[in-house]
Amino acid sequence: MTPDEYCQQKAAASGSSFYYSFLYLPPQRRRAITALYAFCREVDDAVDEPGDPQVAAAKLAWWRAELGNLFAGKPQHPVTQALAPHLQSYSISLERLGEIIDGMEMDLTQTRYLDWPALERYCYRVAGVVGILAAGIFGYRDARTLSYAKDLGIAFQLTNIIRDVGEDARKNRIYLPMEDLRRFGLHAADILKLQQTPAFKSLMQFEAERARGYYARALATLPGEDRRAQRPGLIMAAIYRTLLTELERDGFPVLTQRISLTPLRKFWIAWRTWVAA
Numbered sequence: 001m002t003p004d005e006y007c008q009q010k011a012a013a014s015g016s017s018f019y020y021s022f023l024y025l026p027p028q029r030r031r032a033i034t035a036l037y038a039f040c041r042e043v044d045d046a047v048d049e050p051g052d053p054q055v056a057a058a059k060l061a062w063w064r065a066e067l068g069n070l071f072a073g074k075p076q077h078p079v080t081q082a083l084a085p086h087l088q089s090y091s092i093s094l095e096r097l098g099e100i101i102d103g104m105e106m107d108l109t110q111t112r113y114l115d116w117p118a119l120e121r122y123c124y125r126v127a128g129v130v131g132i133l134a135a136g137i138f139g140y141r142d143a144r145t146l147s148y149a150k151d152l153g154i155a156f157q158l159t160n161i162i163r164d165v166g167e168d169a170r171k172n173r174i175y176l177p178m179e180d181l182r183r184f185g186l187h188a189a190d191i192l193k194l195q196q197t198p199a200f201k202s203l204m205q206f207e208a209e210r211a212r213g214y215y216a217r218a219l220a221t222l223p224g225e226d227r228r229a230q231r232p233g234l235i236m237a238a239i240y241r242t243l244l245t246e247l248e249r250d251g252f253p254v255l256t257q258r259i260s261l262t263p264l265r266k267f268w269i270a271w272r273t274w275v276a277a
Contacts, residue, residue, distance in 0.1 A: 113174075208244055
């Protein structure tokens with residue numbers, strides 16, 4: 001199996017909305033974004049799969065060392081081998097890849113966030129930076145496109161957080177800011193006990209509006225001249241905004257269910273967005 005085939009399998013197996021946005025790209029850009037996505041999956045799995053924080057920390061330390069190998073021209077892992085040809089072409093930097101690992105490390109030391117600025121920092125590291133790197137791969141002329149990509153990444157991560165509240169609570173993780181819980185008269189214990197209350201629904205509506213604000217700001221920032229090049233990001237935005245609408249329509253049953261769109265629906269949204277953009 002070649003490094004590119006390894007990354008392709010990693011991306012396809014995830015079933016992520018990101019995979020559907022890659023389908024229409026030219027081959028070189030598709031290989032680059034698939035390798036970047038596979039890297040993100042690898043470091044995310046390093047945190048989520050072991051169960052033991054010390055093992056997870058050791059795995060992330062290994063990936064930090066592997067990034068050093070990558071930029072020294074000696075990548076060892078299939079993912080970094082697949083990334084290597086694209087570093088210069090798409091301005092993929094050691095600093096930004098390292099920031100993604102910084103974000104994953106936060107999951108090893110933090111299970112609560114006091115306020116939105118603290119959570120926004122996390123969202124930037126694990127998703128905003130990915131958005132910036134992805135925008136470079138898709139191609140842009142106007143630097144404002146990087147601001148669009150950062151805000152879009154944060155919007156995606158906040159949508160994921162809303163969708164996964166129950167799943168995260170069962171791992172003793174609460175990403176919703178504590179100050180937001182207090183605003184609606186809730187405590188961390190209410191989330192951990194998976195209590196679906198009117199106050200919880202109001203909290204979810206508040207977080208959904210925050211996410212919508214980031215989507216709106218991102219799309220308003222994207223320069224017209226870069227819109228066609230950034231169609232993969234627009235596809236992801238269309239899929240994620242549809243998911244957010246579904247969660248809202250169903251009353252945010254996120255404590256007991258994991259709502260997702262079917263692959264066929266994602267493909268349809270991807271095709272429709274690609275044609276319209």
